[in-house]
Amino acid sequence: MAATSAWTVRSHDAAPRSEWVARPRYAPSDFIVLLWRERFLMLAVFAVLFVIGAAVALNLKTTYPASSSILVRLGQEYVYEPRAGDAGRGAVPDSDQVIQAETEIIGSSELKQRVIDRLGLMRIYPELAKKFAEASAAEKRVVMGQAVRAMETNLKIQTAPDTPIVRLVFTHEDPKTAALVLNTLLEEYLIFRRTVLVEANTPAMALQRQAFETRLEEADSAYEDFLTSNRIADFVAEKAALSQLQSQIEQQKYLTEAQLQDRSGRLAALQAQMGQVEPEVGLYRDVNNAASDKLIELKLQREDLLGRYRPDAQPVRALDAQIARLEAGISEGRTTGEGARRIGVNPVYQTLQTERIQLQAEVAALRQSLDALNTQMSQLLDRRLKLAELEPRFQALSLDRDVLQANVRDFAVREEQSRAAREIAAASNDNIRIVQRATAPARGSSLKKPVLVLAFLFAGFTALCAGLLRMFLRPGLPTPASASRTLDLPVLGMAPLKAA
Structure with a gap:
């Protein structure tokens, strides 16, 4: 016995303690083996949850969505007109505010009440109509409120930023009723909005x-x-x-x-x-002008003499002397x-x-x-x-x-x-x-398949969690490999578990 202890205890191991609890160490391969051991528990949990989910899915009813759309533009009723003065006259909201106002009018409870009063509760919700017929005066108001809330739940109003289109979708078990309710809602909306917006x-x-x-x-x-x-x-x-x-x-x-x-x-x-x-x-x-006339006459005579005499002849020179004296007298003014x-x-x-x-x-x-x-x-x-x-x-x-x-x-x-x-x-x-009026939808929508898929996934996940929980809560070391990793000792052999 002493030899066996010396053979199994190594020099670097710590001294054994009187009370020692080891936490099992797992490898990925251990999970497969251990979960297979818990297969019956996991199968039971999966079966119970999936059956419940399948029962819920099979009981879901098919609904038919009827859709319609309207175009909303700025109207005269949104232009501000003061009662007195001109302060703020002509102010208008932006398109998003107009769309928001119109969607609030469409989604109002009074409008849905008008639709119910026009079509009758029996045409829209027969089950609530039966309760309404058998209820007292106080209970009738409660039943009518349930009908209005049901319409609010089944009616979807869809808008998009910077888009003047409002889309309406109303779901009902009867396709004709869905289209009828939505078209009636649009008609009552066109009437109801006048009482809200017009003074x-x-x-x-x-x-x-x-x-x-x-x-x-x-x-x-x-x-x-x-x-x-x-x-x-x-x-x-x-x-x-x-x-x-x-x-x-x-x-x-x-x-x-x-x-x-x-x-x-x-x-x-x-x-x-x-x-x-x-x-x-x-x-x-x-x-x-006698002197001037005399001078002209002398000059004419000289010209006449030049035709018969030479210029240096005595008669010509005598005539030249007269002309010179007369010109001198005229120039000196003696002849004037x-x-x-x-x-x-x-x-x-x-x-x-x-x-x-x-x-x-x-x-x-x-x-x-x-x-x-x-x-x-x-x-x-x-x-x-x-x-x-x-x-x-x-x-x-x-x-x-x-x-x-x-x-x-x-x-x-x-x-x-x-x-x-x-x-x-x-x-x-x-x-x-009204861009598009509602028509009876030919194809309905149901949550059976999504609920079945979710039930399957939820049941599988829950079963897996139950198997892991049971696996981790089991006492002892589940596999030889886990025992070897946990105790840091080699496993030389393994015996099958004997039934108690």
Whole structure:
């Protein structure tokens, strides 16, 4: 015995302890063997769970989904129209907000209640209809709530970002009922949305308009009394006309003053010039041209002599001497004499005198025009001061009158627009178009196969977990290989397990 212990205990092993528990160490090959040992337990667990899942799957009913789609666009009912004032007028939500609002209306419980009331509970949910017929008044409300919740569960509303299409899917056990319910839902939706989005006809706007009309009549009366008492036909037109007329008269006055100064200056200068101009002046005088004529005659004679004599002949030289003396006398002015003279009225003096008379008349006329313009300016200024004194009162009356007129006009327009919008909305839904109506689906959908597959997978997984749990909870070392790895000792032999 001592020899066996020495043979089996190695020098590097720790000393044996009195109480020692080893945790089994497994290899992948051990799992196959150990799970095979637990095959009956795993098979039992799998069979029980799969049978239960199969029973549940086989009891599931086939449902038929009916689908439809609508196109949602921005409508007049989404344009903001303030009751008073223009703050925010014309503001509109974006497309996603419009889609969200329409989907909320489609998904409202009241709309589903309308569909149930129209088709009848027996046509949609016969089982709930039987309960409803046998229930009390309080229980009937509960049953109706169950029907509405069932419709909410079976109805699916699908939207996509930046897409004006809303898709509706309603599932039911009967394909015809699914299509009928969905089409009825769309029809009731087109009616129901009008009551939600279109403002109801209230007399408040008409009463407010009548109140403004009464105040406007009082303002008109005060306005007419003001104009009549001050003898004004049109205050604004008269003020503008006076301003324009004053501007014209001032311009004419400045022009008249400039012309008067011009004429006065010209008259003073003309009178100064007349003192320097003689009243009479020589009209013309005769000039004595005898010497010139004599010179021409001598030159003609010389030419005649040259035809008979040579230039240095005595007669020609004598004639040249006469011509030279005569030319010298003409050049020195000894041969010039006074001719006849005539004296008459100086035309310059006469012109100056005529112009002075005209300027004197113009100056007198311009002075009279200037006096008349000054008188007109004074009258216009008095009238404008009177209008300026009356203007604050006129502005107050006009402002009250204009504001009341604008309010009456706005309320009348809004009242007509509201009436027209209600009538149009009651007749059509232009911004909502049904793209596709629901038809009875030819193929239904059922969860039998998916439930069977899930039941199979769940049963298999649970059975595997049960086998692993049973495997790990068994005492001892399950296989020789596991014992060798756990105890770090070689296994020399193995005996079969003897039945207890």
